[in-house]
Amino acid sequence: MQPVRIALLLAALGSVSAQAGVFDDTEARRQVTDLSIKTEARFDQQARGQLELSGQIQRQAEEIARLRGQVETLNYELETAKKRQQDFYLDLDTRLRKLEPQTGGNAGADPAGAANTKPTGDPAREGQEYEAALNQFKAAKYKEAGAAFATFVQKYPDSSLAPNAQYWLGNAWYAQRNCTKAIEAQSVVTTKYADNAKAPDAWLAIATCQQELGNPTGTKRSLETVIAKYPNTPAAESAQQRLKKK
Template identity: 30%
Template sequence: MSPRMRKLVLLLFVLVGLAGVSGCATSKDLRRVQGDLLTRIEATEQKIAALDQTDQSIKGDARTVAESVTLLQKRQAETGADLTEAKDQIRQIRGLVDGMKKDLSSGGGRQDEMKEKVDALSSKIQFLENYLGISKKDDGKEAVHRNGGNNGKETKGKSDREILYGAAYATLKEGKYEKSRAEFQNFLKKYPRTELSDNAQFWIGESYFSEGKFEKAILEYEKVIKNYPEGDKVPPSFLKQGLAFAQLGDKTSARMILQQIIKDYPNTSSARTARTKLNELK
């Protein structure tokens, strides 16, 4: 029994005792009243205990819901990062496939089998692009078509900065790496500090990486890290540096960089890829 209830019981007994002294009730009546009071008090305390238990249960449920929401938000963020990286990789592969198709178009019948394989790969990429919402017909700011191929409507509402960036990115997708580098460098001269500048610098590194020029790619990725330290392309740039060193056979440097990514950017898709690559390098 709680201290408050004990005080209430004592008060009631005192009142009942006073009533008995004043001759308002018999001893039998007083005992009956006291018994009723005790029964009611016990029932009330049981209800209070039940309410306390319910309150604790509700608080526990609230904590569980809050933890679930936090976990869901974290998973959504991770999924978003994974999708972003997948989109970038698919776009790079699309550029390679498009370039291969152009090379094969002049190869004659001897390359028919290879052309069929490239077409099948292209179809799979198209399916993934449609699934992720990055198909050519809806590539957003990174899929602005070349000026010679649009009708003016596709660039409506876009800034000169976005048009120039999109044109360079379209060239990269076509597999014209040297030309795309020149266009991205021109973009950076005009717009060295915009929300697209770190992306442009990153794609310059990617163009070298795609050509197998890993030393030059490492240097270009380093420019992303040094010039745009707050940008979202820093973790991917570290990752690609590590992969480039691995391609060059320098596994020691590759491991050091990949381990640093995991330490400094533990919750990114780049860190997850770094863990996988580290296991492969062992």
């Protein structure tokens, strides 16, 4: 009987050991499965976060591109407006010169319109040099145009074209983004040639430069001067419109 009992005991122990082995394997599988589910959940969460961030970046990039397009459009419209205004003044300058008498300077003429007693120069030569400088300005060669206009006013200070040349010298400086020099040049027009048709436009140019230099007081004073000294002129009308916008 003793051997039988021993055999039964061994069989029972073997069965318990087998059950324990099966239990351990099942638990391990369950833990692996749980870990896999948690890992996938974290991965899904991270993926959604990355997708949302990518979408935000894309939307921001699109908004930046839209704003950049608006800025470029505004810059183009501004440059186009400046070009139209420049072409207008160039055309007006050419038309007015054709109507002016081809004589020497008018700086010495008296209020009654008496002829200048100073010897006259060569109007044809003056006109050619002035036209050459103006053509350089039209071609956007502002540095060369400025030098040519500066030479002209020094060479022909009493020419009837001197006020025009001085005015375009100021515009050449402005086109080179040098408002200080532009104001200096236009101030000569407003003082030395105060009775010339270019004087009110020179005041407007000065006001524009003062505004860009951050001088609102000077800008307002210049615009008011145009209205006071040159009423009923296109420049005065422009000055009034600019004052209304302030």
